[in-house]
Amino acid sequence: MLQLDHLTLAQGSFTLTANWTLTKGAKLALLGGSGAGKSTLLMGLAGFIAPQAGRILWDGVDLNPLPPAKRPISILFRDQNLFPHLTLAQNLGLAINPRLRLTDADRIRVLAVLDRLGLTGFDQRKPANLSGGQLGRAALGRVLLQARPVLLLDEPFAALGPALKAELLSLVRDLAADNGTTVIMVTHDPEDARRFADQVVLVHDGVADPPESTEAIFANPPAALKSYLGT
Amino acid sequence: MAERPLQIGALALSAGITALVLGTALALAVHAKGLSLRQADWSALRFTLTQAVISTVFSCALAIPVARALMRNSFPGRKALIVAMGAPFLLPVIVAVLGLLSIYGRSGILNQTLQVLGLPTVSIYGLQGVVLAHVFFNLPLATRMLLNGWQSIPAERFRLAETLGLPSTFRQIELPMLAAVLPGAVLSIFLVCLTSFVVALTLGGGPAATTLELAIYQALRFDFDPGHAAVLAGLQFVICGLAVTIAARFVLPDGLGAGLDRAPQGPKGGAVDAAILIFAASFLLLPLAAVVIDGAPALLRLGPAVWHAALRSVLMALASAALSTAAALSLTQATAAGTRWVEAAAMLPMAASGLVLGTGLFLLTRGYLRPEDIALTVTILVNALMALPFLFRLLLPEARNLHRIYDQLAQTMGLEGIARLRWLTLPRLARPLGLGSGLAAALAMGDLGVVALFAGQNQATLPLMVQRLSGAYRMDEAAAAALLLVALSFSLFAFCDLGGRRAAA
Numbered sequence: 001m002l003q004l005d006h007l008t009l010a011q012g013s014f015t016l017t018a019n020w021t022l023t024k025g026a027k028l029a030l031l032g033g034s035g036a037g038k039s040t041l042l043m044g045l046a047g048f049i050a051p052q053a054g055r056i057l058w059d060g061v062d063l064n065p066l067p068p069a070k071r072p073i074s075i076l077f078r079d080q081n082l083f084p085h086l087t088l089a090q091n092l093g094l095a096i097n098p099r100l101r102l103t104d105a106d107r108i109r110v111l112a113v114l115d116r117l118g119l120t121g122f123d124q125r126k127p128a129n130l131s132g133g134q135l136g137r138a139a140l141g142r143v144l145l146q147a148r149p150v151l152l153l154d155e156p157f158a159a160l161g162p163a164l165k166a167e168l169l170s171l172v173r174d175l176a177a178d179n180g181t182t183v184i185m186v187t188h189d190p191e192d193a194r195r196f197a198d199q200v201v202l203v204h205d206g207v208a209d210p211p212e213s214t215e216a217i218f219a220n221p222p223a224a225l226k227s228y229l230g231t
Numbered sequence: 232m233a234e235r236p237l238q239i240g241a242l243a244l245s246a247g248i249t250a251l252v253l254g255t256a257l258a259l260a261v262h263a264k265g266l267s268l269r270q271a272d273w274s275a276l277r278f279t280l281t282q283a284v285i286s287t288v289f290s291c292a293l294a295i296p297v298a299r300a301l302m303r304n305s306f307p308g309r310k311a312l313i314v315a316m317g318a319p320f321l322l323p324v325i326v327a328v329l330g331l332l333s334i335y336g337r338s339g340i341l342n343q344t345l346q347v348l349g350l351p352t353v354s355i356y357g358l359q360g361v362v363l364a365h366v367f368f369n370l371p372l373a374t375r376m377l378l379n380g381w382q383s384i385p386a387e388r389f390r391l392a393e394t395l396g397l398p399s400t401f402r403q404i405e406l407p408m409l410a411a412v413l414p415g416a417v418l419s420i421f422l423v424c425l426t427s428f429v430v431a432l433t434l435g436g437g438p439a440a441t442t443l444e445l446a447i448y449q450a451l452r453f454d455f456d457p458g459h460a461a462v463l464a465g466l467q468f469v470i471c472g473l474a475v476t477i478a479a480r481f482v483l484p485d486g487l488g489a490g491l492d493r494a495p496q497g498p499k500g501g502a503v504d505a506a507i508l509i510f511a512a513s514f515l516l517l518p519l520a521a522v523v524i525d526g527a528p529a530l531l532r533l534g535p536a537v538w539h540a541a542l543r544s545v546l547m548a549l550a551s552a553a554l555s556t557a558a559a560l561s562l563t564q565a566t567a568a569g570t571r572w573v574e575a576a577a578m579l580p581m582a583a584s585g586l587v588l589g590t591g592l593f594l595l596t597r598g599y600l601r602p603e604d605i606a607l608t609v610t611i612l613v614n615a616l617m618a619l620p621f622l623f624r625l626l627l628p629e630a631r632n633l634h635r636i637y638d639q640l641a642q643t644m645g646l647e648g649i650a651r652l653r654w655l656t657l658p659r660l661a662r663p664l665g666l667g668s669g670l671a672a673a674l675a676m677g678d679l680g681v682v683a684l685f686a687g688q689n690q691a692t693l694p695l696m697v698q699r700l701s702g703a704y705r706m707d708e709a710a711a712a713a714l715l716l717v718a719l720s721f722s723l724f725a726f727c728d729l730g731g732r733r734a735a736a
Contacts (some may be wrong), residue, residue, distance in 0.1 A: 050640055069645030080636050085658040085735075098645040100654060146643075 002150060002182060004208075007054035009037075009044040015052065016040050018208035020201075028057050028211055031195035032203035033228055036125045040150050041208055044084070045184070046075045054080040056217035058150065069098075070207065081139035082127045088114065089123035095145035103139075113141045132160050136168045144175060144210040149174065153185040169196050190229060194218060204228070234568070234647055241300030241565030242458040244558055245576030251616065255591020257614035259465045262594045264458035273437055275446040279470075282358060282431075282442065283424035290420050291413060293366065294373030297511045299405070300504035302381040312512055313378070316371035318519065321670070321724050323677025324368070324429035326713040329701065331355065331364055331434075333525055340517075360434035361442075365427060371418045371430040371515060376419075378606040381411035382406070382666055418478035422561070424585035425474060425607045426467070429679045433698070433731035436631060443467045444586045444680075453686060463591040479578070516537035526714025529707040537696055537712050541719060544693040547611055548723055552672035554615035556664060559622035563630035563655065568638070580616040588613050590680035603687035604735045610682045610692070611675075625667045626660065629715055633659050658734065666732010692717070 002022040009016045016037035022028060030038040043049045045056060047068035056063045068075075072170050082091045092110045093102050096163060102110075114123055117137040127135060136157055143151055153172070157165040176183045185194055193200050201209040204224040218223065292662065299383075335341050335355045342352040355363065384404060428444040435441060441449070443463055450460035494523045555708070562577045580588075592609050593602060633656065641655055657664070670735045681692035686695055699711035701731065 045271065046639075048645065055370055068639070068642040069647075075639075077639065080640060083655060083659075086654065090654075094644050094646065094654065098647070098654075099650045137686070197541070 001044075001057075001059060003055075004082050005055040005057060007056060009040050009042070009049055010051045010052045011040050011049065014040070014206070016044075016203070018053075018201075018210060019054070020208075020210040022184075022199075022211060025176075025180045025215070026182050026199055026211075027176065027197045027199035028182075029203060030184060030186045030201050030203055030208070031190065031228070033188065034077065036203040037206060038188075038203045039154055041203065042075070042154050042184065042186055045150075046073055046152055047071050071150075072148050073150040073152060074146040074148045074156065075152040076139050076143060077225075078155050078158060081142065081156060082135065084127045087124050087126055088119065091127070091138065092141050092145055095142045100153070109145065110141075113144050114138075116144075117141050132148075133164045136160065136164075136212045137171070138173065140168070140175065141162065141206040144179075147179070149180070150180070150182045150184070150206055153183065155171065155186050155188075157175050165192075166195065172196075190218070200227075233652075234661040236648065237561070237565055237568065238570050241561050241573050244561055245573050248514070248558075248576045248616065248619070250584050251581060251612075252588070254466070255583065255595065256468055258591045258594045259468065260588070262458055262461035263465050263671060264462060266654050268462065268466070271386065271438060271441070271468075272446065275441045276466065277465070278358070278435075278440060278486075279425060279442045279444075279467075280359045282365070282427075282435075284438075285358070286362045286369065286422045286424040287417055289362060289366045290369035290373045291417055292376050293370050294416070295409065296507045298369070298374045298377035298381060300507045300517050301378055304508070306502050306508075307361040313375070314506070315512075315519075318376050318721075319371050320367045321673040321677075321720055322368075322519075322692050323435065323679070323697075323713075323716050324364075325425075325679050325697045325701075326522055326677070326717045326720075327367060327518060327526070328364060328430065328433045329697070329710060329713045330522040331360075333521035334517050335360070335363060336348070339524035342463050356434055356436075357440045358435075361427070361430050361440060364430040364434055365572060366422050367518065369423060369510070371728060372423075373416050373420055373510070376416040377409070377412060380408045384408055385720075388496055393541065415717075418474065422471065422478060422581070424472050425471060426586075427587055428584070429694075429698075432679075433701075443470075444584060447586055447590055448684060457590075459517075460590050464506055464587045467587050467598040468583055471584060471587075472620075474582045476579070483558070492508065499574060522688075522710070522713055522717060523533060525706075525710035527711075529711035530714055533708065533715065537693070537700075537708070537715070540691045540693045540696040540712075541715055543607070543690070544716075545723065547607055547614075547720060548672045548676035551611045551618070551675035552668045552723075552727065554611065555618040555622055555671045558619055558667040559626050559667060560660070560664065562619075562623055563626040564634075566627060567630040567634035568621065573580050574623075574627075578620050581620045585613045585617050585678065585680040588616065588683065589684045593684060603683045603690060605692050606682065606687065609685055610678070613681045614660060614669070614675035614678050617678075618674055622667040625670075626663050629663045631659055652678035661731045663731070663733065665728050668731070669727030673720045673725055677716065677724055 001024060004018040004020055007018045014037065018041060032038050032095060044051060047063070047066060047169065051064060063230070089107070089110055090100060093100050093106065096102060096106045096109065098122060111123060113123065114120060117140060119134060119137055119141070122171050123132070127138070130138065139156060157168045160168065169192065172183065175181070185196060194214060197214050200214050200215070200217045201211050202209045202222065202225055221229065221231070301309065332355065333339055335353070345352050362649065366479060388404050389400055392404060395404055426444060427442060431440070431442040431445040432448070443466060447460050447463045447467065450456045450463060559577070562573050565573045589609060596605060637655060637659070640649055646655055677694055679698060682692050683696055686692070691699065693712060697709050697712045697716060700712055
């Protein structure tokens with residue numbers, strides 16, 4: 001269970017508060033306008049912003065003292081999810097061992113993940129030689145190998161076309177279901193939230209509201225969501 | 232957030248650099264014989280400032296039409312000419328001086344031509360020679376800085392001027408750019424001229440043409456008067472410190488890596504531009520050609536002492552480059568990650584010249600160590616320190632970009648310490664690291680400052696050997712050794728630069 005216990009995050013003069021819990025394996029969308037604080041919350045969860053107050057707990061363990069690499073959390077950024085000077089095999093290998101000292105078994109794991117993502121034979125290619133969709137899949141391979149129970153998505157597929165984005169989100173959903181991964185996705189597109197998430201957190205006016213079921217929140221939108229949707 | 236070991240390492244290094252620079256300044260203050268200056272010292276101060284001002288004015292004033300002509304015209308060899316303008320920066324000063332002597336010296340081409348025409352000859356020695364040499368070095372540097380400025384003007388502005396039918400683009404478009412770029416160029420060139428030693432040693436001298444740096448050298452090497460050298464070095468330290476403080480208020484433009492990547496633009500200048508470019512190219516290339524022509528015949532006849540000096544110089548240059556590159560890498564990483572104070576420490580050596588630092592170290596170690604015993608160590612250390620501000624400025628923008636784009640990904644992957652250096656920092660910064668270490672190696676290779684102060688008879692580096700040979704009027708050997716020196720300097724630069732490019736590919 002992920003618990004945000006009276007959490008306050010600050011970036012400059014902007015502050016965001018959150019006080020709620022999320023069950024394991026949930027698929028959550030953080031919905032809100034630009035500058036509402038969605039990415040701030042994600043950066044706080046990942047460990048790039050230290051909380052001003054409150055705690056982030058995973059299964060009762062306080063994550064605040066842990067650096068990003070030690071948290072049970074992996075993240076896909078908006079872009080730059082792979083190092084451009086390394087091959088796909090090396091990029092994915094870093095997820096197993098940051099010194100890239102890989103055993104034969106590790107290398108087989110990397111190839112198996114690439115295979116699972118439809119990237120067979122791409123292991124020696126560098127990111128510059130991949131299409132947008134292939135890059136998205138390769139980045140997913142990295143988080144699959146990190147094998148952490150929580151996955152944060154900071155709009156990693158925003159630059160892709162609608163069909164490709166839908167395909168990759170569906171892939172994330174399937175992989176997360178297979179592994180029981182809790183996924184928190186930032187989006188400003190209500191359609192993405194409807195398609196992907198079981199629950200939605202509305203982020204507005206410096207507050208991340210408690211999660212509500214996607215169906216319920218869109219059926220009976222609160223004032224903040226109405227205002228965001230322009231309805 | 233910066234990694235803790237990186238932060239601690241960079242802060243320790245900064246403390247070491249600060250202690251070394253300020254420690255030598257303190258040593259100078261302690262050893263200084265009061266604050267009174269002799270008549271000759273006032274002359275040296277006056278000459279130092281006069282030659283620096285005149286050299287800067289000529290370099291920058293001439294660079295404006297040259298850069299403008301390069302900007303406006305497309306011609307075969309344009310790229311090569313711009314690349315050649317980077318050469319004087321790498322050219323050992325002693326070699327350039329020999330090249331200039333071949334053209335403008337007593338029996339140089341210019342005076343031979345004047346004699347044939349029955350005109351009075353000119354002398355290269357004194358103020359005019361010092362200024363000539365400084366313009367030779369700094370005209371290309373200023374040109375590349377200004378060219379960089381010109382190329383930063385969007386082409387749309389020139390098109391807009393055309394559609395508006397403006398009578399001249401100079402006042403509305405080019406002058407504001409010059410007003411922004413020139414102060415930085417002026418100050419950096421003034422700083423270079425202020426600390427000039429080898430030019431004054433070879434083309435100046437005597438009561439009328441001695442710079443402070445030369446006076447320091449003479450006080451230590453010939454008068455054996457460390458107290459007086461300390462007074463002069465302290466004075467030089469204060470003047471450079473003032474100049475650096477003023478320069479820091481301006482963004483110093485980058486004149487090294489730019490100037491090739493935009494198509495020529497703006498109105499064409501026709502015959503006037505052609506004349507300007509031919510003059511600039513001849514002024515730069517003739518002395519370089521003279522070095523090759525004079526040095527080639529005796530190159531294979533050079534004695535073992537010269538080859539030993541060459542080997543010593545190469546090893547010393549590589550050690551110095553490795554040291555300053557490692558220091559710059561550590562300091563830029565920490566600065567990019569937000570560690571405070573590090574940037575100021577990295578730029579601090581700009582306030583001291585090599586000779587001033589050398590004098591301070593000479594005073595600090597006097598009584599414990601013989602100068603000859605530490606000559607090469609001190610030369611390596613001082614050269615590394617002198618190159619540090621250049622390398623730091625070169626690497627910092629790239630280090631900041633690297634941190635901005637990849638730090639979060641690296642943190643989530645647990646890439647830290649050696650793993651981060653090996654798999655992220657070195658591959659991503661290979662290109663500027665190669666360029667920077669090449670510059671540091673070439674500068675150290677050609678240095679003839681601190682080594683002249685410390686080296687014994689059997690410890691000569693190649694530049695010192697060139698100076699000793701030309702001082703003994705063994706001009707054929709001096710020219711050949713100079714050619715060897717320039718070949719090695721350029722090779723070291725090319726080796727490091729290409730290595731960096733290859734690693735980055």
